[in-house]
Amino acid sequence: MTLPVVALGLIGFAIVVYALTGGADFGAGVWHLLATGPRAKDQRKAVAQAIGPVWEANHVWILFALILLFTCFPGAFVAIASELNVPITLVLGGIVLRGSAFVFRSYGMLAATGKLWWNAVFGLTSVSTPLCLGIMVGGMSAGGDWASPFAFAVGVLALVIFAFLAAVYLACVTAGELREDFRRRAIAAGILAGVVAVGVNLLAADAAPRVYGNLTDGALRKLLLFGTQALALGTLAALFLRRVAIARFGAIVQVAAILASWGLAMDGTLVLSETFPIEAAASPPEVLRTALAISAGGAALLTPALVYLMRVFRGGASPG
Amino acid sequence: MAISLGFHILFAVAGMAMPVLLLTAELAWQRTRDPEWIELAVRWAKGTAILFAVGAVSGTVLSFELGLLWPGFMEHGALIGVPFTLEGFAFFFEAIFLGVYLYGRERISPGMRVFSVAAIAASGLASGVFVMAVNAFMQSPAGIDDPDPWIAFRSPAFPYQAVHMALAAYLSVAFLLAGIHAAGLLRSPGSALHRKALKIALAFAIPLAPLQLVSGDLSAKYVADDQPIKFAAMEAHFRTAERAPLHVGGLPDVEARELRGALPLPGFLSFLAHGDFESEVLGLEEFPEELWPNVTFVHVAFEVMVVAGGAMVLASLVAAFLWIRRRRAPENRWFLRALVLLAPAGLIATEAGWMVAEVGRQPWIIRGVLRTADAVTTNEGVIYPLVGFSLLYVLLGVSVVVLLRRHVFAAEEGR
Numbered sequence: 001m002t003l004p005v006v007a008l009g010l011i012g013f014a015i016v017v018y019a020l021t022g023g024a025d026f027g028a029g030v031w032h033l034l035a036t037g038p039r040a041k042d043q044r045k046a047v048a049q050a051i052g053p054v055w056e057a058n059h060v061w062i063l064f065a066l067i068l069l070f071t072c073f074p075g076a077f078v079a080i081a082s083e084l085n086v087p088i089t090l091v092l093g094g095i096v097l098r099g100s101a102f103v104f105r106s107y108g109m110l111a112a113t114g115k116l117w118w119n120a121v122f123g124l125t126s127v128s129t130p131l132c133l134g135i136m137v138g139g140m141s142a143g144g145d146w147a148s149p150f151a152f153a154v155g156v157l158a159l160v161i162f163a164f165l166a167a168v169y170l171a172c173v174t175a176g177e178l179r180e181d182f183r184r185r186a187i188a189a190g191i192l193a194g195v196v197a198v199g200v201n202l203l204a205a206d207a208a209p210r211v212y213g214n215l216t217d218g219a220l221r222k223l224l225l226f227g228t229q230a231l232a233l234g235t236l237a238a239l240f241l242r243r244v245a246i247a248r249f250g251a252i253v254q255v256a257a258i259l260a261s262w263g264l265a266m267d268g269t270l271v272l273s274e275t276f277p278i279e280a281a282a283s284p285p286e287v288l289r290t291a292l293a294i295s296a297g298g299a300a301l302l303t304p305a306l307v308y309l310m311r312v313f314r315g316g317a318s319p320g
Numbered sequence: 321m322a323i324s325l326g327f328h329i330l331f332a333v334a335g336m337a338m339p340v341l342l343l344t345a346e347l348a349w350q351r352t353r354d355p356e357w358i359e360l361a362v363r364w365a366k367g368t369a370i371l372f373a374v375g376a377v378s379g380t381v382l383s384f385e386l387g388l389l390w391p392g393f394m395e396h397g398a399l400i401g402v403p404f405t406l407e408g409f410a411f412f413f414e415a416i417f418l419g420v421y422l423y424g425r426e427r428i429s430p431g432m433r434v435f436s437v438a439a440i441a442a443s444g445l446a447s448g449v450f451v452m453a454v455n456a457f458m459q460s461p462a463g464i465d466d467p468d469p470w471i472a473f474r475s476p477a478f479p480y481q482a483v484h485m486a487l488a489a490y491l492s493v494a495f496l497l498a499g500i501h502a503a504g505l506l507r508s509p510g511s512a513l514h515r516k517a518l519k520i521a522l523a524f525a526i527p528l529a530p531l532q533l534v535s536g537d538l539s540a541k542y543v544a545d546d547q548p549i550k551f552a553a554m555e556a557h558f559r560t561a562e563r564a565p566l567h568v569g570g571l572p573d574v575e576a577r578e579l580r581g582a583l584p585l586p587g588f589l590s591f592l593a594h595g596d597f598e599s600e601v602l603g604l605e606e607f608p609e610e611l612w613p614n615v616t617f618v619h620v621a622f623e624v625m626v627v628a629g630g631a632m633v634l635a636s637l638v639a640a641f642l643w644i645r646r647r648r649a650p651e652n653r654w655f656l657r658a659l660v661l662l663a664p665a666g667l668i669a670t671e672a673g674w675m676v677a678e679v680g681r682q683p684w685i686i687r688g689v690l691r692t693a694d695a696v697t698t699n700e701g702v703i704y705p706l707v708g709f710s711l712l713y714v715l716l717g718v719s720v721v722v723l724l725r726r727h728v729f730a731a732e733e734g735r
Binding site: 052053054056057059060062063064066067068070071072074077082085088089092096097098102103104106107283286287289291294295298301302305306308309312313 | 407415422439716
């Protein structure tokens with residue numbers, strides 16, 4: 001394995017972890033917005049407690065992917081930023097507004113109308129940001145064309161998948177009726193995700209022929225694709241049977257597998273209006289080596305800290 | 321980008337310095353077991369949480385803007401990647417322990433509380449230092465022909481800038497808190513909470529202000545040597561002269577190559593630049609005008625920084641004098657009022673100093689290597705997001721101030 005491949009793999013890893021953690025935080029925001037029924041207030045509270053202590057640490061994964069991208073593949077970073085500048089700008093606006101809205105509403109210093117207003121901002125940006133993140137992924141797969149039905153469909157898929165993940169996680173940290181609420185939401189989002197995925201597939205054949213063709217090219221990719229579909233069904237079954245812990249495991253593996261399939265289908269090339277084969281777009285080897293060495297050292301420091309964070313908050317945080 | 325940076329820097333400063341003050345309050349509690357220290361720590365922590373979150377998300381905008389607005393600069397992305405990668409890890413560490421400390425304070429032991437807040441303080445400082453390495457590289461890119469990933473740390477500007485910025489962060493926040501709690505004491509005299517808070521803030525401000533003066537002087541001598549154009553612009557020094565005068569105040573007239581309405585102190589500029597009253601100081605006339613930054617802007621920003629810094633040095637000397645004479649932290653009403661006035665002084669000096677460094681470097685984005693005009697995007701549509709983000713920052717800035725105001729004074733009325 002060459003250095004650029006390792007670096008790209010690390011970026012991919014950061015993106016997967018971001019989807020599994022930060023993505024779920026967005027999804028939790030969606031359920032905050034859509035809280036309904038007699039327990040709407042409790043649902044909102046569960047969401048705020050679950051993401052409060054961790055969302056800032058989760059957010060760092062995207063920063064990480066970004067920093068590694070501009071360190072290791074500066075040309076590709078510039079190309080992505082300039083071709084996708086509209087969805088990126090919307091993502092950024094969403095991230096800034098959402099994070100601010102969350103802390104503003106969390107610290108109990110707001111008057112009632114202010115809280116209502118910032119709650120609305122938090123909910124809406126929790127929907128718009130994953131949508132735009134998905135549109136970016138769609139744009140990167142389709143020659144930089146993000147203003148297309150295909151890219152929009154990928155955006156919707158990202159939104160629904162994040163909401164699905166969040167509902168599964170929330171079902172695991174709640175109990176009783178509240179858990180049932182989130183379990184039902186997880187099933188609904190899971191089924192919806194399947195429907196949207198079929199739609200994305202149909203559009204991809206035309207809009208992103210290269211990636212579409214690659215998806216089923218070769219045994220490994222075929223296995224990954226069918227494995228993902230089997231996992232999705234298994235996860236839904238676990239949810240029906242109320243085995244939420246198994247469903248959580250299934251959901252995590254499934255989302256990681258979806259992203260891995262996409263990453264492999266990109267075939268080591270960024271498909272923008274100008275393609276970037278990774279070997280050619282990489283920084284000099286000593287820069288890659290240093291960035292990877294720092295990442296290894298950093299991981300050694302961070303892993304115990306992350307484990308500690310999770311242990312402290314096992315079973316949800318106390319209201320902040 | 322400048323607007324984003326100018327906005328972010330205020331929150332970054334709070335993110336670097338607040339944990340150090342929190343650590344002091346936690347340690348004071350460990351020593352005395354006086355519950356008021358804990359109450360103070362909890363209140364500061366809530367404020368920190370808001371500032372840190374806004375700092376974190378505005379920092380994300382910055383890293384994307386590098387690509388959106390400065391494609392030319394990112395051609396050198398590999399060279400600034402190492403400090404930014406390190407910064408990413410430091411920030412990660414900070415975010416983890418901030419979550420532990422803010423949300424888990426009832427679940428962890430007091431010893432772990434001290435450890436978490438110390439970890440936040442250390443990684444906050446590290447982040448600041450790594451970012452300054454990138455900035456130092458832009459000011460003075462030593463050895464750019466030899467692509468070494470650690471190049472940014474070898475910039476001769478790095479030690480000066482890192483120390484000056486770290487002190488600026490601590491000093492700004494010390495004065496901000498001193499002003500806030502002085503206002504609290506004026507409202508409710510005798511409040512033990514405000515008294516304790518003021519004591520910590522002044523204990524930081526008193527030694528830091530003179531130290532910053534020394535660091536500023538060393539930085540000025542370095543800039544005079546390594547970046548003479550910037551130094552001449554800071555001082556609006558047009559003509560090369562021996563025994564050059566230091567001008568206080570005044571507005572430069574660039575056309576006439578003169579500084580109008582300033583008070584000259586003969587020989588002091590030579591002393592400031594090279595530690596010798598007789599030495600020669602290069603003027604702007606030595607350099608082609610196309611390499612000059614906006615002299616008026618740089619000079620005025622520099623004066624603002626010096627005035628704000630001078631006021632803080634003076635206030636810290638007075639505070640030390642009162643403290644020693646009374647043997648307890650000063651509470652004279654006139655002095656508290658002065659502290660309220662000085663609350664924003666550190667932040668103003670930080671912003672002004674940053675403008676001196678950045679505008680003083682123009683027309684270069686990486687001095688001597690890349691011109692700003694060649695690095696900036698050619699996409700004209702960027703004006704819309706720029707306006708949008710500026711409006712967003714105004715909204716958030718106002719919200720933060722309103723919230724923190726309520727936070728500081730609400731608990732007051734509850735007491």
